Amino acid sequence: MALIRQRKLTKQQLRRIDKQQAQQQESIDGSLMDGVVMAHYGKQLEVQVTSLPAIIPNPPVVAEGEPEPFWQAIELGDIWRCHVRTNLPMLATGDKVRWVADPNTGFGRIESVQPRTSLVSRPDRYHKLKPVAANVDILAIVFAPLPAAAPNLIDRYLVVCHHADVKPLLVLNKADLLAIEDYAFTKNLLNEYQSLGYEAVLTAAPCPENILLNPTQSNSKQAIDSAKLTDIEPLQQQAELGLTDLQQQIKDKLVIFAGQSGVGKSTLVNALLPNSDQSVNVISTNSKLGQHTTTTSRLLPFNPEDLTQGGIVDTPGIREYGIWHLTPDDIIAGFVELYPLAGDCQFRDCKHTHNSKGCALWEAVAEGKVMQRRVESLVTLQAEADTPTY
Ligand SMILES: Nc1nc2c(ncn2[C@@H]2O[C@H](COP(=O)(O)OP(=O)(O)OP(=O)(O)O)[C@@H](O)[C@H]2O)c(=O)[nH]1
Numbered sequence: 001m002a003l004i005r006q007r008k009l010t011k012q013q014l015r016r017i018d019k020q021q022a023q024q025q026e027s028i029d030g031s032l033m034d035g036v037v038m039a040h041y042g043k044q045l046e047v048q049v050t051s052l053p054a055i056i057p058n059p060p061v062v063a064e065g066e067p068e069p070f071w072q073a074i075e076l077g078d079i080w081r082c083h084v085r086t087n088l089p090m091l092a093t094g095d096k097v098r099w100v101a102d103p104n105t106g107f108g109r110i111e112s113v114q115p116r117t118s119l120v121s122r123p124d125r126y127h128k129l130k131p132v133a134a135n136v137d138i139l140a141i142v143f144a145p146l147p148a149a150a151p152n153l154i155d156r157y158l159v160v161c162h163h164a165d166v167k168p169l170l171v172l173n174k175a176d177l178l179a180i181e182d183y184a185f186t187k188n189l190l191n192e193y194q195s196l197g198y199e200a201v202l203t204a205a206p207c208p209e210n211i212l213l214n215p216t217q218s219n220s221k222q223a224i225d226s227a228k229l230t231d232i233e234p235l236q237q238q239a240e241l242g243l244t245d246l247q248q249q250i251k252d253k254l255v256i257f258a259g260q261s262g263v264g265k266s267t268l269v270n271a272l273l274p275n276s277d278q279s280v281n282v283i284s285t286n287s288k289l290g291q292h293t294t295t296t297s298r299l300l301p302f303n304p305e306d307l308t309q310g311g312i313v314d315t316p317g318i319r320e321y322g323i324w325h326l327t328p329d330d331i332i333a334g335f336v337e338l339y340p341l342a343g344d345c346q347f348r349d350c351k352h353t354h355n356s357k358g359c360a361l362w363e364a365v366a367e368g369k370v371m372q373r374r375v376e377s378l379v380t381l382q383a384e385a386d387t388p389t390y
């Protein structure tokens, strides 16, 4: 039996306790404000103030001659380092939170997290699922004629989008290179995905290599001479419109850019952010803070003063996206045109490989209804997810 002496509290004492608790709650409620998680440093997060608390604390009155104590005023748009209440789930960049700021220390504490519209997470190298970014609206899947596009990687990102509830947007960058005939394959790839119903844009990012923007440079001249000249003008217009098109598509949205190294993600991001060297600035801010420079992802807003105008989540995490945490069913669900057919396979546990007996997917390939490479891509991804790597 527990040896706790139960003391009977008088009605008056109970009332007093209730009142104290209510006062405490009220003071937290009065200090609560809205914020958005801008970056993640292990246990600490950076949160931007998006609404002020109902009760704004006043700085202490300092007597003359006394040293002025530390005081961090709470202002809209400021970014605070925050701890997280222990009972909360793992938070991610993009999370909308309710939090309190302590002007005496300059630190905040996150009290709760608002429901998410989407969550991109990925398994870390120990296969533990980690949230990468929350409330992302669009995953821009960037590919290019050079380095040559890997269709299997595009399919992988489409599966990721499906699983995370994020809308995919295919971005064929370096459209200027399409002036070179050898790269017709890449354009064709874009058409294929469009025919599956995915939104797509064609862009040429402003940079010295862009042969449409710098047609007189020697390397551009060479490329243009080898291309059919008649093709260049419409392409030029299309690519120029493309960047505006991309801008329109991601306006007021939170976007992640994913894709192979060298396809031009950073170049595009810099062109899309008003303060083009923002990503460089962020690094210097980090080093000023001294420690915790490793960040999983960071939100770069289109308008730093108004996060509702969206922005870009810069995340290294999405680059090599493992799919071990997905089931074969999760994966096929990300193949829009194949998913409805899977139930028609002769065997319920059909692996959809080329020689699978009675495979509805391969029948559809034979009838020219679906693309063979998509079925092969599905099989590769399902096999990868099925392989225990530890
Ligand atoms: N011709 C041409 N070159 C481009 C275009 N966009 C980017 N580039 C060039 O391609 C190279 C790679 O661009 P990045 O923006 O660094 O590529 P990234 O996708 O960020 O690469 P990682 O950071 O390694 O993942 C740079 O030299 C860019 O100048 C484009 O539209 N046309």
Ligand SMILES: [Mg+2]
Pocket: 265, 266, 267
């Ligand atoms: Mg980059």
Ligand SMILES: [Zn+2]
Pocket: 342, 345, 350, 351, 352, 353, 356, 358, 359, 360, 361, 362
């Ligand atoms: Zn099958």
